[in-house]
Amino acid sequence: MKNLNLIVAVGNNGEIGFQNQLLCHLPNDLKHFKEITTGHTIVMGRKTWESLKVKPLPNRRNIILSQNPDFKADGAEVFSSPAAMYQAISRDETVFIIGGQTIYQLFLHQVETLYITRILADFQADAFFPPVNPERWTLIEDVFVPKDEKNLYDMRFQKYCQSVL
Numbered sequence: 509m510k511n512l513n514l515i516v517a518v519g520n521n522g523e524i525g526f527q528n529q530l531l532c533h534l535p536n537d538l539k540h541f542k543e544i545t546t547g548h549t550i551v552m553g554r555k556t557w558e559s560l561k562v563k564p565l566p567n568r569r570n571i572i573l574s575q576n577p578d579f580k581a582d583g584a585e586v587f588s589s590p591a592a593m594y595q596a597i598s599r600d601e602t603v604f605i606i607g608g609q610t611i612y613q614l615f616l617h618q619v620e621t622l623y624i625t626r627i628l629a630d631f632q633a634d635a636f637f638p639p640v641n642p643e644r645w646t647l648i649e650d651v652f653v654p655k656d657e658k659n660l661y662d663m664r665f666q667k668y669c670q671s672v673l
């Protein structure tokens with residue numbers, strides 16, 4: 509499938525979440541996430557959906573993966589497997605895998621582009637993103653975003669594409 513991307517915010521040690529919540533509130537990263545994903549399709553696991561307090565993210569096609577056949581979600585479409593989801597996605601759609609840990613692991617080997625926000629801090633966590641393999645991925649953008657009164661931590665907005673092997 510074309511146009512399959514992944515977007516994630518990680519701490520220094522690959523941390524992405526704790527107790528089914530994000531690591532911290534960073535308005536600059538939320539703005540970045542919104543700019544990249546708005547108008548497109550986002551795919552998330554059922555637990556990440558629940559962490560959004562059961563509301564779809566606006567102006568995006570919200571897709572949830574769940575193996576529970578009875579699971580329903582207002583404002584989102586639910587699929588029982590990646591294969592079922594692929595069948596419902598058209599070729600010209602741009603898709604972002606938005607988490608969490610389980611769903612990133614499912615798709616990491618299929619995505620074309622990684623959008624990674626590096627939060628330059630250590631966090632307590634129970635959900636993680638694996639290290640980026642430098643043989644497989646090439647860093648093509650790396651923007652430093654300093655902390656400010658509303659954003660507690662320095663960040664880097666990074667973009668990786670697949671290395672030409």
Ligand SMILES: NC(=O)c1ccc[n+]([C@@H]2O[C@H](COP(=O)([O-])OP(=O)(O)OC[C@H]3O[C@@H](n4cnc5c(N)ncnc54)[C@H](OP(=O)(O)O)[C@@H]3O)[C@@H](O)[C@H]2O)c1
Pocket residue numbers: 515516517518523524525526527528529530531552553554555556557559573574575576579587588589590606607608609610611612614635
């Ligand atoms: N930092 C970030 O950028 C970021 C982004 C998103 C989420 N997160 C964090 O990640 C954590 C959640 O990660 P998680 O791994 O616990 O949960 P998750 O990936 O959000 O969702 C897991 C659920 O997805 C469904 N699922 C998994 N594999 C499937 C498959 N092959 N087919 C269909 N459905 C499948 C299952 O739902 P059922 O149990 O209903 O079958 C499973 O319980 C939270 O802490 C969240 O805040 C961080």
